[in-house]
Amino acid sequence: MIFFKWFFKISPIRLISPIGPLAQHFRFPRGSRKGGLLLTRTVLYYAHSTGEWNVEKWKKILRDALHDPAELAERFQLSADELRKVGKVFPFRIPRPVLERIGSPGDPLFLQCVPDGRELTASGDLLDDPLGEVRFGKEECIVQKYPDRCLFLVSGECAMYCRFCTRKRKFRAPFRVGKKQIDEGLAYIRAHKELRDVLISGGDPFLLDDDRIEYILKGVRAAEHIRIIRIGTRTPAMLPERITVRLVRMLKKYHPLYVNVHFNHPAELTGPAIKALNRLAEAGIPLGSQTVLLKGVNDDPEVMRELMWKLLEARVKPYYIFQCDLIYGTEHFRTPLSKGIEIVKALRGWSSGMANPHFVIDLPRGGGKVPLVPDYLVKAEGRFRTYCNYCGEEYLYPDLDDTPGKD
Known part of the structure; x- marks a missing residue:
């Protein structure tokens, strides 16, 4: 206590990153000692209460994420050679906070983020591009399958690379989206007046810096025919530190803006994840969830019911349960369609209608989404x-x- 009294009495104003940018919110006369002390106290209080003092923490977590096959092999008694072989086809990255929550091989988080030798196994039913994104690609980062909406792929990076990723094919070589590709995508959106809805995805758009995200949002919003902007992200589950006050303050300038989050298991709804979701919701951003049905992860009615209720409590409307897409190397994740129907039937009536998502399949080669319902x-x-x-x-x-x- 004595130290803090002394600190507040004599501490000068030394506004350095990341606290420095907060100074723009406060105005005091030059040379004002009283104002300076108040600014120091106010900034420190603001930073402590909002977490903005650690605004770049998410970047450090990303830099420190586990991507070394030898370390992963040692931690879980796995084959480093097998991890390397799989990693060459589809890389892995596991944020340290996620790694600490993995109990043992076979638990839901482990299955989703740790490479598996079965990913190298080919199956006649599985495809390299099951959603037909190459077929329906318009620009390098634009996909349009539907008359009034398009997909805008703005990032080639994720906080954690899901082993069942629909876009595995893009990560075999470095997948970069630069300003040139972004500008070409924005030009396409401006030119196509039939578009009303743009879904911004990637990779994960929220792994871009705030100024790049705003550049994209401002460019999309400048097209007067665009009514709705959506962003798809997994950061609240895998890198909740990314959802900063500064990011959310910027996002709310571009309403109507929707954010679709990706959660597959109740264990992903940690305290920090819920805090990130609440921060988005409190900015007036409607949240919807997308869940992939995965064998061994959530192919159980009780697990799925708990997940949907936890999402709803966190102010996220369960939107879709996806049948796992027909991606090469994901045979071990697949479930029969009857399992999804069983789960949806178990939710209906036993959970609030608000907690009942649509169960859908994406038809092969770009056929689009089809809802499946119990009879x-x-x-x-x-x-x-x-x-x-x-x-x-x-x-x-x-x-x-x-x-x-x-x-």
Whole structure:
């Protein structure tokens, strides 16, 4: 206590990064000792209370992330040679805070982020580009499959490389998106007046610096025909430190802006993750979740129910459960379609409708998304339909007679 009293009495103002930029929010007369002390105290309080004093912490976590096969092999008693072979096809990166939460080989986080020799196994059903993004590519970083919206790929980097990634093909060689590609994408968006909705993805857009993100958002928003901007990110789950006050303050200038987050297991909703989600929500940014159905990770109705409820409590609306895409090297993650139907059926009625996402498959070679739903129809007799509810109880519903010529 004595030290802090002494510090606040005599400490000069030395505004250096990352505290320095905060000075712009405060104005005092030059030479004002009183103002200077108040500025020091205010900045220190502001920085402590918001976490902005550590605004660059996320970059350090990213730099320190585990990507060494030998270290990973030693930690979990794995084959370093196998890790190297898989890593040449699709690299790995595990942030240290995520690494510390992995209990043992086989737990949900381990399966998602640690390379597996089975990734090198080919299957006739699996594809290099299952979503047909090459086929529907318009510019180097634009994909347009639907009439009124497009995908804008602005980053070639992720905080953690998911082993089931849809875009594995892009990471075999360094995948860089520079200003030239961004400007070409913005020009495409401006030129195509039929577009109303732009989904900004990557990689992970939030691994770009704030000024680059703002450059992109400002460019998209300048196209008057664009009504909605969406950003897809996994940083709240894998690098929550990235969701800084400064980032969120910038994002809220570009409403209507939606953020789709990616969570696959309840264990990913840590305290820092929930704090990051709350920070986005408090800025008025609607949040939706996307979850990939993965064997051994979340292919269990109870696990999925807990995940959906935790997301809803964190102010995230469960949006999609995706059947794992038909990516080369992901056979060990796949589940039968019936498993997804079973899970959706287990959610319906036993969880709030707000906690019930759509279960969808992305049709091969760019066919687009198709929702799959349980069939509750038991039988149809004339205009009467018998349905079963979530408890399995049967109820008769009188339909209207739609025979032509009848009222």
